[in-house]
Amino acid sequence: MSASKFDLTGRTALVTGSSRGLGKAYAEGLAEAGAAIVLNGHDPDRLGATAREFRARGYRVEEALFDVTDEAAVSAAFDRLDTAGIAVDILVNNAGIQLRKPLVDLTMTEWRKVLDTNLASAFLVGREAARRMIARGRGGKIINIGSLTSEVARATVAPYTASKGGIKLLTKAMAAEWAEHGISVNAVGPGYILTEMTQPLADTPAFDSWVRQRTPARRWGTPADVAGTVVFLSSDAADFVNGQIIYVDGGMLSVL
Numbered sequence: 001m002s003a004s005k006f007d008l009t010g011r012t013a014l015v016t017g018s019s020r021g022l023g024k025a026y027a028e029g030l031a032e033a034g035a036a037i038v039l040n041g042h043d044p045d046r047l048g049a050t051a052r053e054f055r056a057r058g059y060r061v062e063e064a065l066f067d068v069t070d071e072a073a074v075s076a077a078f079d080r081l082d083t084a085g086i087a088v089d090i091l092v093n094n095a096g097i098q099l100r101k102p103l104v105d106l107t108m109t110e111w112r113k114v115l116d117t118n119l120a121s122a123f124l125v126g127r128e129a130a131r132r133m134i135a136r137g138r139g140g141k142i143i144n145i146g147s148l149t150s151e152v153a154r155a156t157v158a159p160y161t162a163s164k165g166g167i168k169l170l171t172k173a174m175a176a177e178w179a180e181h182g183i184s185v186n187a188v189g190p191g192y193i194l195t196e197m198t199q200p201l202a203d204t205p206a207f208d209s210w211v212r213q214r215t216p217a218r219r220w221g222t223p224a225d226v227a228g229t230v231v232f233l234s235s236d237a238a239d240f241v242n243g244q245i246i247y248v249d250g251g252m253l254s255v256l
């Protein structure tokens, strides 16, 4: 197989929640593979700083400041991209938040915020992207970001778990409807990856030890460990992969 199957030159990728953390790593990986990047975030300062950093590295970057949970804002953002002549060929639905709290203490407001940010956003942004991919008639790639909790649960992260379980099946539902249009829809489930979101866990000695003991690779993952799988699923090499979730977890889900 020629390396060109993994070349994203000429493609444009929108990565939601890409000002920092895993989303930023996915955007970096896609840029390194040749894609032009549309960065998304809701904090203008953080988004601008990341965009400047990417431009300094020679990446082609656009900034899309919008709230992925706001239907009107998502639609308006895509209208702005249309007006600018920017067609999204690759969408990575990465935006997500975590909230660690016992279910019995959770409020409806907290529940809704996690489910809206982690799951509804993938529907809202995916719908806008797919409408345009179908209309253009040249296919596309959608990668939804799941989690180990797409498969198994951990106490105190119920809304996150429910949202990531939803991501796994929404991925299949999207594939069921959009594969015939040449759109590959898949998911990636990162394991315990060291980011701002998980740093408090890594800083807890007992949790850090548990992760290292439960992971056959005996280490936390890095954002770079996950980016390659996102690039693969964004490339022509994955044209016949649909509705799948690939866990990048050092083997954690494979062992008792």
Ligand code: GCO
Binding pocket: 098, 100, 146, 147, 148, 149, 154, 157, 160, 189, 190, 191, 192, 193, 197, 198, 201
């Ligand atoms: C937690 C963590 C996990 C990881 C990741 C694992 O509190 O257990 O936040 O949810 O972030 O999702 O795949």
